[in-house]
Amino acid sequence: MNEIKTCPHCHNKADETDNYCRFCGRSLKPGRGFFYSHSGIILLALVLGPFALPMVWLSKIISTxxxxxYTLLLILxxxxxxxxxxxxxxxIQDATQLMLNGGLPAF
Structure with missing residues (x-):
C-alpha cells in the first residue's frame, strides 16, 4: 500500500512512489533536481566557480x-x-602607485 506524503515545495499530496510532484513538477527525492544534473552543475560552475563542488558530490544522477x-576541473x-x-x-596596486607618484616613472 502506498503511503501519502506531501511535497516539500508546494505542500500538495504525493504518493510514496512518486519521484516528482504532480502539481509543481519538482523532484521529491533529494539530489535529483536540475542543479544536480550535468547541465545544472556546469551552470553552477559558471556562476559560483569552485563553490559548486558540494552540489557535485550531493548529486545522485552523476556517476563517481x-x-x-568535475572536482578536478573545479579545483583547477x-x-x-x-x-x-x-x-x-x-x-591595481601598480596603477595606484603611478597615480600617487604623479605619472610614469623616470628612467
Whole structure:
C-alpha cells in the first residue's frame, strides 16, 4: 500500500512512489533536481566557480568518475581564479602607485 506524503515545495499530496510532484513538477527525492544534473552543475560552475563542488558530490544522477572529473576541473578553476585575482590586485596596486607618484616613472 502506498503511503501519502506531501511535497516539500508546494505542500500538495504525493504518493510514496512518486519521484516528482504532480502539481509543481519538482523532484521529491533529494539530489535529483536540475542543479544536480550535468547541465545544472556546469551552470553552477559558471556562476559560483569552485563553490559548486558540494552540489557535485550531493548529486545522485552523476556517476563517481564524472564527480572526480568535475572536482578536478573545479579545483583547477579555483586555482586559476586565485592567480588571476592576485595578478589583478598587483596591477591595481601598480596603477595606484603611478597615480600617487604623479605619472610614469623616470628612467
Amino acid at each position: 568518475p564524472a564527480k572526480w572529473i 578553476l579555483g586555482a586559476y581564479l586565485v592567480v588571476a585575482f592576485y595578478h589583478a590586485f598587483l596591477l
